[in-house]
Amino acid sequence: MTTATEFQLTEAESALLPTPEEVAGYLEHGWYLSRRLFSDEELDTLQAATEKYYEGHRNRQLPVRPPHLASWEPSHGPVQRHNDYVHFESDAIGAILRKPLLGAVAALLAEAEEIRVFQATLIYKPPVPEEPSNQVPWHFDKHYWQTSSSERMLTAFLPFHDCHEENGTITMIDGSHRWRELDSGEDSTRHFAHRDRSELEELLAENARFNGQQVRKVPMPIPRGHVSFHHCRTYHGSGPNLAATPRRAVSLHLQDGANTYRRATRPDGGTVVYNHDVVVRRTADGRPDYADPDICPTLWRGAR
Template sequence: MTTTEQFSLSEQDKALLPTDEDVRFYAEHGWYLTKKLFTDAEVDELVAASERYYAGERSRRLPVRPPRLAYWAPADGDVQRHNDYVHYESDALAKLLLKPIIGAVAARLAGAAEIRVFQSTLIFKPPISGEPSNVVPWHFDKHYWSSSSSENMLTAFIPFHDCAEEMGTITHVDGSNRWAEIGNEDSTTRHFAERDKSQLEQMLSTNAAHNGVEVTKVPMVIPKGHMSFHHCRTYHGSGANVSSRPRRAVSLHLQDGANEFREFPLSDGSRAFYNHDSLVRKTPDGRPDYADPDYCPVLWRD
């Protein structure tokens, strides 16, 4: 998408935007359940496109493999699947995931004039109740987006079906986006998959106690075609899939137009790293360009 492209919504789509009350709710609670943004037919096409992706269909492939890339392959077996950059590798998935209405909803919640994709991760949680990889520990996304300057980034969790607690739906810690954080050492810049689950549980409890609040967990019951948004500082996780069906979804991570790469020094003298840093073009001053349209296309511009 070019920087001059204009975006607009139909009157029908405008009715799907968050109200002023919804925006206030999101600011206070750190999450928001949308109206129905996808038709049933569109959701069914997401399922079909994801199956073709798992079978090996690609519109293009990443030119290099970043060091922290999540990229399930059939040889990995019946574990929870995570595949990053599906909006880049699959035109069939991108056609639906890059709908302007998703960006327009995000722009309302974030108070931003522009929304770009930051990352997209295709997720498949198999219906195996005892599979350890199905349980996602408590974390918030900004920890491993430390090389991003923005504090307004957000994520749309997009299930490909009705999604309730028995499927291991996303669960938010209510209001945690407003907590003052303590204990933010270097290790928090690592992705939750690289960290000890008990340490993450302790971090959640410690920060709740520091803020003088109880941990209130809200499992999101998401009807087909709807999606859940959460703020980049909202603690969230998910439990086991104890249903008889796989839980299929995409986590669509989004950045406001002001976001850019920043140097984030670590105690060992290195700098925080994100996979984009291996892929995107460079800015005139030599930094990774988080507005590279190949990897971070614009979803919405007011």
Template sequence: MTVSSEDSPLFTLTDAERELLPTDDDIIAYQEHGWYLSKKIFTDEEIDTLEAASERYYAGHRDRTLPVRPPKLASWKPEDGPVQRHNDYIHYEDDTIGRILGKPLLGATAALLAGAREIRVFQSTLIFKPPRPEETSNIVPWHFDRHYWANSTSERMLTAFIPFHDCGEEMGTITMVDGSHRWKETSANDQTSLHFAERDRDQLDDMLTENAAFNGVEVRKVAMDIPKGHVSFHHCLTYHGSGANRSDRPRRAISFHLQDGENRYRPFTRSDGSEVHYNHDVLVRRDAQGRPDYADPRYCPVLWRSS
């Protein structure tokens, strides 16, 4: 795919930014391994601004709030204590953070990896992992994001993990199971439509082991060592998780979920007849068929569009 923007003045890159895009070899490696570590997409100033804005957010600042509260919203509050913090829709509620996340270079990188003409926001979550190795909430069990995006039609969706500092294994960095996006699952388990926070950690660990055995492969874990300003991308079917923060400072980051322009809502029903819903479904506008519109620009703005 040729990245160009003649059709819209909103999506342009400088020559210097084009040098930071993934190469053909990078794209082939992403297709093989299911993850990609970018070049330096964000400047130090942009990352420092994200951190400062996150502190204002934690102190109560909002440029706007959600008109209704989705049923499974992650929304840490100070009274929740020193656990791992997750706050969804940060791109919507904070204009400074939303502006920086909208950097065209990020969207163009995602478009090349996904093989898509258009990339839209799907969700964004502000994360704060305190430096408390004993804190059980700091451990994110093995899962892949497509499990809890059952209402989405696309299997090209991907996630950008954006730390606010150098982020390595000591801080509990995101860790990938190499090549797992190419595995076949052992079964269509109804539980896979649940977010990892709603599922038993041992069950998720067992599922990883079972799926690796079913596919006749070993589990190869790759802890992402991410320099400040660089971004880790992973495919929506790539197993990943993270460990304890053993450092002396918090691990701060944004998990930025992205959808290709062809993604649409689809109804999904479990075997017991219960319907699966994503948080967007009570927020976004309706399409011509009366279904949730995952292209609603208020919550799912376009990050990149090429000709």
């Protein structure tokens, strides 16, 4: 069981938290670039653990394979790799991602007293510019989290190295988390990997026009050890990797303590199913429990 002492920061760590002005900036723009939260040693350890993961090392496996699991394996070839639940399957990866400082930053941005892991996706973008999967089209994460009750969820994007436009860093659409969404009649729960990139580009433009806004693209240069955070409704994407080395990162999706499962339906009337819904334990009334400590461990709990 996690104890209260695990949710304390040192004086040096507290100095790395966002200021009230920076929190206000996040609420206005939908994204935030942190100070340095991870050391070279932590990132070296994290990268070594992911290499072992790619070689097949697992401390444990999911009890059930979810219907839409991202799970790259060598037979898939030199495409962009996505692997979900790495925080659960690898003790070494999970130990670093559960750093309380990361949760404390997220808590301030989300204006929440508690932050839990929602999902952790290991990403490897190979240096193959012409590979179509290397370009991530515009989307926002809440599209895929419609079974979550919270509107405060956010994502921490943690590269293992300096991340710039050349190697396909994440790019935000400034202020888009405050837009009202245009009802296009499409099934927005379909993952971007299964949708046409030009279709999503046009959908972004239509949503901007609907809100009377301009599409302002903000590439995020992220120095090693720093972390980019974005709101669950912030449109984002990334370009191809034009560098000579892979772009490695973890996309750590986070939920506030108030988040719970809620039933959601697709336009065709079918029930939306998130991967957690077949993996996590059940609540007393039979719903998927998004506070399952094995799958969704707590990163931070404390007064704001």
